[in-house]
Amino acid sequence: MTEIPESGDPGIVIDLLEGECPVQGEGLVDGVEFYFRARGARWSLSIGGTDLVGNPDWYYEEPYGTGPYDAGVMSPEEAVAFLKKAVGLWRAGAEPMPRTSCLPSWFRPA
Structure with a gap:
């Protein structure tokens, strides 16, 4: 297993960061659970x-x-x-994207 790099941010605790196709990460940001995923041609948090x-x-x-x-x-x-980039947006109060934005059209709710 690959060693998890430090985030350098005490508010970001990375418990898991591993894999290929997808790369997945889990942990806490400011005490709230997060899930990071990178697969295909995009990454998400x-x-x-x-x-x-x-x-x-x-x-x-x-x-x-x-x-x-x-x-x-x-x-x-x-x-x-x-992960740190997206956390910065979250902390700044950026509006979330619709979750369906990365799902194939046949899987999106009507």
Whole structure:
């Protein structure tokens, strides 16, 4: 297992950061659970709520790379940097993105 890089932010506690296709991370940000995921051509961060994957309180995603599977093999250091970027947006009160933004059209609720 790869060692988890330090975030350098005492409010971000990373309990898990591992894998390829997807890269996944879990932990706490300011005492609230988070889930980080990087797969395909995008990465995302979900914060809070009773279902971090399906219905988080706050959600953010960005495209990544130039190939269809680049995000799934990003380095742990890159993952932590993106996690910190999204946490900064969350802390600043940015509006969450709709969770369905990364789901295929056939899977999105009507």
